[in-house]
Amino acid sequence: MSRFKDEAQGMPSQRQLRVGELLRKELSDILSRGDVRDPVLETHVITVPEVRVAPDLKHATVLVMPLGGVDADKVVDALGRHRKYLRGQVARRMTMKYMPDLHFRLDTRFDDDDRITQLLHRPEVARDLDDDDDEDGAEN
Template sequence: MGKAFLRTSRVAEQIQRELADLIQMEVKDPRVGMVTLTGVEVTPDYAHAKVYFTTMKAAEQAPKAQAGLEHAAGFLRSQLAHRMKLRIMPQLHFIYDTSVEHGVRLSQLIDEAVSSDKAHQREE
């Protein structure tokens, strides 16, 4: 594990914390609504940051939330620059994270399989 990797992961974690606070307190765009940041990936040269998010509402709201976040990206980047002492502030790219939905769906499938297995065992 190299020194650069450790620093980029620390920077990504700090960006995630600061962005979560900024989105909650400063972004007034109604398209954004309640979003949860699930992760941030920063390129080794700090030029770009992929910000993964989920919405509290249905997945149909994700494109609206993404549009609102992309619209606020310049503002968020400038606010991050004031809060963090980096020479280069990365461009923010917001990506809807579908892993939570996949996890919920897999959990439902497992629950269905377990309940059908129990029902099948009772019949025997």
């Protein structure tokens, strides 16, 4: 049995979470200042809601979302083109033995939340949920 129960279950370690948060803060700062000279990135406000770091701290997946979701694919492509520059800028601001390679992905969690909300408000699901409430009320 592993001493590190959370890692065995796929949960990130405290170190992964801490490094991810530091990377998120530095990348957000770099992108908000407009340090990257790219026409796509200069015309969009980009948020970095989360950075997921691999257990060996060699790779980091950066979840990004342009404000309003406009031109999301173009923004992710532009960030991918400038990932070495961004990695170098972050490396100057952080003191780590190895700087993780950055991989940019679109954050679709909000879209997933909206889709689930719409599914829960469908008449068939609402009817099933009402039936469950009626059964609970009859038992009490």
